[in-house]
Amino acid sequence: MRPLDPVRSIKAKLGVLVAVTVAVAAVLPLAGSRLGLDPLLTVPVTVAGALLLTQLLARGMTSPLREMTAAARTMATGDYSHRVTASSRDEVGELARAFNTMAADLEAVDRQRRDLVANVSHELRTPVTALRALLENLADGVVDPDPEQLRTALDQTERLSHLVSDLLDLSRVDAGLRALDAQPMEVRPFLEDAVREAALTGRPMHFAVAVEPSDLVVRADRARLHQLVANLLDNAARHSPAGGTVHVRAHSSEAGIVLEVSDEGPGIDPAERTAVFERFTTGTGAGQLDGGTGLGLAIARWVTDLHGGSIEVADTTTGCRIRACLPEHLPEGAPT
Known part of the structure; x- marks a missing residue:
């Protein structure tokens, strides 16, 4: 029983507890006097009743603390599945909710x-x-x-x-390494170099580069951006049929610079388009036998996040198209 859960402050709960105890201590002797009971009997009954009521209310107030203690002991053994009942609205309830969030995060980290x-x-x-x-x-x-x-x-x-x-x-x-050596660079020569490196893998694949305008310039960390493009090209080449074409496009938009890499493979199911950017997720049809590690797209997302941009699987009628958007200016606080 936790009748004081609606009370939003632990101080208010203690006040209610004291008030109820005082009221019981005052009412029981008065009732015993009117009933003609012996005071030697009324006093111990009053004390017992006050203690019982105090124990009942205090137990509900401290039950989240006891649950957290038990859960912390199980977490020390590697079991992060226990959660605390967080129904109260006071500081203890806030602590219980924060504890549950921490337990869920630790469980996710342990699972990863x-x-x-x-x-x-x-x-x-x-x-x-x-x-x-x-x-x-x-x-x-x-x-x-x-x-x-x-x-x-x-x-x-x-x-x-x-x-x-x-x-x-x-x-x-x-x-959490976030060092950036951002410099202005021309997009077309950069993409052409990345495509030439991707072609050295020997896969029977064609690469087509299109940049609009042709003198498009982006301010970014060249090494980090190369990680992004190289992983996207490798992903597209592995899932395209032999003799297929991987299209690499770049253009300017209101959101910044947009880089797109599309292939002619089986594509990605819409339900999996967010999950493919998680570690070791390859998606339906992306087998392990072709050398995929499930880390490339996770690294690509890290690079775009580092530049303050975004990455997604865009809608397309055939194959897979991955679109990365980089802002015109780096986010505040990013070292250059």
Whole structure:
């Protein structure tokens, strides 16, 4: 029972508690006197009644504190599922609600940590297993060290290198690193350089760059922006059919500079368009066998957030189109 929950202040609750106790202590002796009861009996009954009522009201006031103590003990053992009843409106109720928020955040962090270990282990196991099998075959003389076998080993090594680079970027996100070396730069040469690097992967893919106006300039951190574009190009190339075309477009708008990368792949289900920017989320149809780690789009979102911009999966009739918007000016407080 928590009859004092509607009271919005702990001080008011204590006042009500004192007032009720005094009233009981005053009414019971008066009632006993009118009934002709012996005062030696009335006094202990009055004390017992006042203590019982005080215990009843005080127990409801302190029950969230007891629940928080019990929940904190379970959290110390790694169980973050317990929540506190936060129905009161006073300071204790506010504390209980803040405790529940903290418990939910800790539960989410713990779940992300477990998912990180599981997913990284899975991602590392695939190329390591392939490399081990290939090297064992080469060492045993089962296969000859021809260019094809060496290319397979190189591909798996590059996949490992790509995963380690993504994990390094992810650690920078978690560490809250926000240093920016923002400089004005021309968009077209920058995108053409990024496309040339993407073409070096050897995928049978065409890239088309369109910038409007052709002398469009953006003020951004070149290294960070390269992370954004490189991840978008890699994502588009992996999910496009062989011989397909990846379109890279940039134009100026009222919101700032808009960068779009679109492919001819299966696209992303509308229900998953927000989730694909979370870590280790690849979306329906984005398999693990093509080298995707599920970190590229999470890093792309980090870069746009760093510049005070936004990123989304835009509507399109075919394939997938990812749109990143960068403001004309960097957000206040961002170091340059």
